[in-house]
Amino acid sequence: MTVERVMGAETEYGILAPEQTGANPTVLSAQVVNTYDTLFHRALRARSSSQWEYSSESPLADSRGGEMSEEQAHPSQLTHRAPVLTSEEIAAEALKESGLYAERLDWDSVTMNSILPNGARFYVDHAHPEYSSPEVTNPLDAVLWDAAGDHIAAQTVATIEVNATESGLPKVNLYKNNTDSKGQSYGAHENYLLKRSTNFDDVVAGLLPFFATRGIMIGAGRVGIGTKGEKPGFQITQRADFFERLVGLETTIRRPLVNTRDEPHADINRYRRLHVITGDANLSHYSNLLKFGTMSLVLNLIEAGQAPQIKLADPVAAMHTVSHNLTLAAQLPLAGGGTITALEIQGEFLDAARELEGDCDAATQQILDLWEQTLHLLETDLFALADRLDWVAKYQLLSQYVSQGLGWDNPKLAAIDLQYSDIRPHKGLYFKLVQVGRMKTLFDEATIEEAAHNPPxxxxxxxxxxxxxxxxxxxxxxxxxxxxxxxxxxxxxxxxxxxxxxxxxxxxxxxxxxxxxxxxxxxxxxxxxx
Known part of the structure; x- marks a missing residue:
């Protein structure tokens, strides 16, 4: 067995025009996407008329069988339709005269997609610029081409800033986070191919306890408890508070732990694509490697029928509890009585993966060892992980201010939280930690830039x-x-x-x-x- 399987990532970036805070986010997102589209076509010295091919999209197909009707679907689910800017949304003359946009755009129906030379897609989704990485075959490559998206986002923001005076368009900032702390959340999704022959009920049963607890390794950390951050405090993940039920097709409303979207973009008789929506947007390479690597191993367990049989009384409530409990000692009720901790659940999955894998390749061994080491340090020496895990790095940083007398409801802490996720290397606190040697990385800047321009x-x-x-x-x-x-x-x-x-x-x-x-x-x- 191996950790290798086809996988990829989707990141919706938070977007803000600091000098025009009321600016329409969809227009800003179109500005971002089309700026980069123009950038890379200038580099190619040729224009492109290519669009996204929507005819093979099937977002309403459900892994439980059947297909949701368009009348039943929330508008955000209709991703088989090209997004457009309405005349009300677009400041038409300013955009037309800016010179930043591709000449191919029809300004009565502005397309907002760019297909990149690295095989990725950069487009407007739900009023956010989204980078969908090219498909890769292993967790390490998934981390690399996800980081390439951050490089692309940063390059775009820098270009907009340089051209802001001439174009008349606002400067924008992009944030690799998951909530505006005003009740809205946006996703950092993962995609994995798994065998069509695997019973979907087994997929659900195996994933619920894993998803409820994996935040202790892959959380990005967040100031505030509740969807609007209404309660002071710090929690492990950005997304947990926004999940409401166990299983479902939606991604932006009534969010389920297990999403049932059945759109493999591959041979439908052989594969299903597991669309995972429970993760945070990670900047740390190690958090991301744990995200993709442990998930691949758990899917191996499910496909082999060897996943731990853990049935939580309420997986959604457990996910919330885990995120809010910084000691990691919270007792999660089991359906049959008794309790279990998040560390214990993750330990059972790790033990099962070690038993299943047996003799494994170097990439798989790396994930198994990292998983084990991370769980051990989470239990024994939390801040030893501040150089590898996003939530621990952020928690350590913020705790220094709290120790000086700031309360968790102090706006300064929320501002620091946001600044951590700023994708500009000269502004983002994550990048500052990397620059001073306080955050480990798996790839240097040159390697990431190469992946931004070239496909797997x-x-x-x-x-x-x-x-x-x-x-x-x-x-x-x-x-x-x-x-x-x-x-x-x-x-x-x-x-x-x-x-x-x-x-x-x-x-x-x-x-x-x-x-x-x-x-x-x-x-x-x-x-x-x-």
């Missing part, structure tokens, strides 16, 4: 990213599993379906990228019946 080499993301950078003017539309190109000399369209994430890798297609046209490549690949 061992998934179909390689082909997606490379066709965008090689033939930007010929690509009509792109999805995770689809590429559509036009004949530049005629009207023909060429469509490539990519149901297997493990095909169209660098080793198999790099030599084909020297052709004259994208259509020629697609025609050849279709002829190979790959």
């Amino acid at each position: 080499e061992n998934t179909r993301a390689y082909l997606r990213g490379k066709v965008i950078s090689t033939w930007p003017e010929e690509i009509v539309s792109v999805n995770w599993d689809t590429i559509v190109a036009r004949d530049p000399l005629g009207t023909d369209l060429y469509r490539l379906n990519m149901p297997s994430p493990s095909l169209f890798t660098k080793s198999s297609v790099e030599h084909l990228l020297k052709g004259e046209h994208a259509g020629d490549l697609i025609s050849w690949l279709n002829g190979q019946n790959i």
Whole structure:
């Protein structure tokens, strides 16, 4: 067994125009996305007319069977429709005259998607700019290409700031956090492919106790208790207070611990995509590695029928309790009587994973050892993890101010909390901790920047990213599993379906990228019946 499986991340960034606090966030998000879109196309010295291919999106399919009707769905679930800015939302003349936006945009129906040369998608989702990383095959790569999104976000903010005077558009800040502390939450989602043959009831049973307690390792920390932070204090996670039920299809309302969206972007007979919405947005590489690595191991356990049989009396209440309990000693009621702690639950999953994995590769061993070491230090020496875990780093930093007499309801602490998540390297407190050696990293800046411009080499993301950078003017539309190109000399369209994430890798297609046209490549690949 191995920790390797197809996975990826989605990060919605908090957005704010400090000088125009009442600015429409959807307009600001469009400003961010289109600024970066223009940036990378200038680097390519070519325009692109490519759009997101919505025809293969199926956000209302449910893993429990059936499909929710559009009439029943909340508007935020209709992600198979291209988002647009209404005339009321858009300051039309200011945006048109700014020069920051791609000429291809139809200002009566502004598209807000950018497909990047690293195989990722950068777009407007629920009034936030969202970076969806390219699919990768292991947790370490998931961390790297997620960090690449932070680099892209920071580069975009810097560009907007430089051009603010000339463009007349407001400067913006982006934050890798999960709540505005006014009752709104936005996601940091994970995606994993797992075997379609796995009974979904077993998936739910295995994940509920794990999700209720994994925040002790992957929480980002938050000042304030409650969805609006109405109660003074500090808690381990940013997202816990916003979850209300066990299982469901929604992601922005009535949030469930286990999301049932069944949209694999792969062979639907072989795979389902587990859409995980319970995690925090992590800046720490180690928090992120634990997030992706332990999740992959737990899915191994579930697929093998070896997940610990732990049934909490109320997993949602347990998640809230765990997040609010900084001693990690809270006793969580079990359905059959008795209690258990978050550390004990995570320990049972770790023990089961060690037993299942047996002899394992180096990547899997790294996750197992990190999991074990983290649980040990959480129990015995919490602040020894301040150089690895986001919530512990933030808690240690804030505790210094509390020890000097500030109460947890002091606005200064909330401001420090927000500044930790600022994605600007010269402003964000996380980056300051890295710079002074108080936060460990797994990748240096040069490696992260490389991943911001280049796709993973061992998934179909390689082909997606490379066709965008090689033939930007010929690509009509792109999805995770689809590429559509036009004949530049005629009207023909060429469509490539990519149901297997493990095909169209660098080793198999790099030599084909020297052709004259994208259509020629697609025609050849279709002829190979790959």
